[in-house]
Amino acid sequence: MKLPSQFYRPLAIGAPAPLREPPVKVERMIHFVPPHLEKLRAKVPELVKQVDVVLGNLEDAIPTDAKQAARAGFIEMARATDFGSTGLWTRMNALNSPWALDDMIDIVGAVGDKLDVVMLPKVEGPWDIAYLDQLLAQLEARHGVKKPILIHAILETAEGVKNVDAIASASPRMHGISLGPADLAASRAMKTTRVGGGHPDYKVIADAEPGQGLRAAYQQDLWHYTIAKMVDACASASVKAFYGPFGDFSDAPACEAQFRNAFLLGCAGAWSLHPSQIAIAKKVFSPDPQEVAFAKRVLEAMPDGAGAVMIDGRMQDDATWKQCKVVVDLAKQVAAKDADFARIYGF
Numbered sequence: 001m002k003l004p005s006q007f008y009r010p011l012a013i014g015a016p017a018p019l020r021e022p023p024v025k026v027e028r029m030i031h032f033v034p035p036h037l038e039k040l041r042a043k044v045p046e047l048v049k050q051v052d053v054v055l056g057n058l059e060d061a062i063p064t065d066a067k068q069a070a071r072a073g074f075i076e077m078a079r080a081t082d083f084g085s086t087g088l089w090t091r092m093n094a095l096n097s098p099w100a101l102d103d104m105i106d107i108v109g110a111v112g113d114k115l116d117v118v119m120l121p122k123v124e125g126p127w128d129i130a131y132l133d134q135l136l137a138q139l140e141a142r143h144g145v146k147k148p149i150l151i152h153a154i155l156e157t158a159e160g161v162k163n164v165d166a167i168a169s170a171s172p173r174m175h176g177i178s179l180g181p182a183d184l185a186a187s188r189a190m191k192t193t194r195v196g197g198g199h200p201d202y203k204v205i206a207d208a209e210p211g212q213g214l215r216a217a218y219q220q221d222l223w224h225y226t227i228a229k230m231v232d233a234c235a236s237a238s239v240k241a242f243y244g245p246f247g248d249f250s251d252a253p254a255c256e257a258q259f260r261n262a263f264l265l266g267c268a269g270a271w272s273l274h275p276s277q278i279a280i281a282k283k284v285f286s287p288d289p290q291e292v293a294f295a296k297r298v299l300e301a302m303p304d305g306a307g308a309v310m311i312d313g314r315m316q317d318d319a320t321w322k323q324c325k326v327v328v329d330l331a332k333q334v335a336a337k338d339a340d341f342a343r344i345y346g347f
């Protein structure tokens with residue numbers, strides 16, 4: 001474990017100083033773009049107005065023979081677009097792949113000053129973060145990049161889940177962690193072929209009653225344990241937790257339910273892989289207007305956050321004040337970014 005003074009020291013001479021506090025940004029959806037496809041690249045200027053983060057994907061789902069075109073396409077799209085307050089991320093190839101090194105060398109060299117976050121797949125432990133941390137510092141120094149590029153890990157191996165606390169706190173460059181349910185299912189030998197979401201066979205059934213026919217069954221959430229473990233690791237390291245992909249684009253209600261479970265458990269956002277998922281993520285990860293209205297009443301009733309009051313028959317005290325502050329603070333951030341929500345929340 002490094003001492004705090006070492007922890008915050010740049011890892012290369014001339015690299016920008018690591019951030020002491022993570023930037024406060026609304027990141028309700030991380031929208032994936034396959035940058036080797038010119039038709040989809042052409043839509044990026046429009047996309048920038050609709051999403052919180054645009055991510056150029058270089059890893060899985062990009063065919064092997066298109067890896068270089070994706071990297072070049074990402075650089076072209078980063079150069080050609082004014083992202084304003086919308087985040088620009090890339091998902092690089094895994095560190096054990098033949099493309100990872102050139103992904104970083106080419107992209108930081110060409111557009112390092114525009115790149116906010118690198119998403120690192122298949123992270124197994126803090127050693128993966130340490131490698132990328134050092135490499136980014138060297139490349140930032142070489143190319144005179146002014147602000148540190150942050151790292152976002154995907155939690156998608158059993159070993160990664162085992163080491164999630166150490167991953168979340170591995171570097172001041174850590175932005176957050178996303179659940180990768182597809183790779184994680186394979187890594188753990190879970191018996192689901194779905195990308196995220198529930199499974200009808202993962203359930204509990206009601207006790208048998210004499211003479212009773214059908215027994216009630218209740219589907220459970222396959223991802224609850226991992227998301228909760230990830231949220232605790234992230235919150236204690238002051239980084240953000242995200243749900244990842246939901247693969248069934250035809251099932252909007254199931255996508256919304258999975259996103260909402262993640263939101264309620266503490267996640268800040270999710271990936272959108274299809275345009276239809278942008279609106280779902282926006283709705284789910286912006287706090288519910290009625291919850292915001294109630295939370296505002298609690299904060300107003302307890303200006304110093306201490307003591308106890310009754311509101312609508314419900315007891316409020318120092319702890320519920322903190323819960324309400326989480327909701328109101330997030331609503332204020334969303335309102336500052338999104339005029340529609342500013343109106344809805346009345347800020």
Ligand code: GLV
Binds near residue numbers: 244
């Ligand atoms: C995402 O990368 C996943 O494997 O689910």
Ligand code: MG
Binds near residue numbers: 121180
């Ligand atoms: Mg994956």
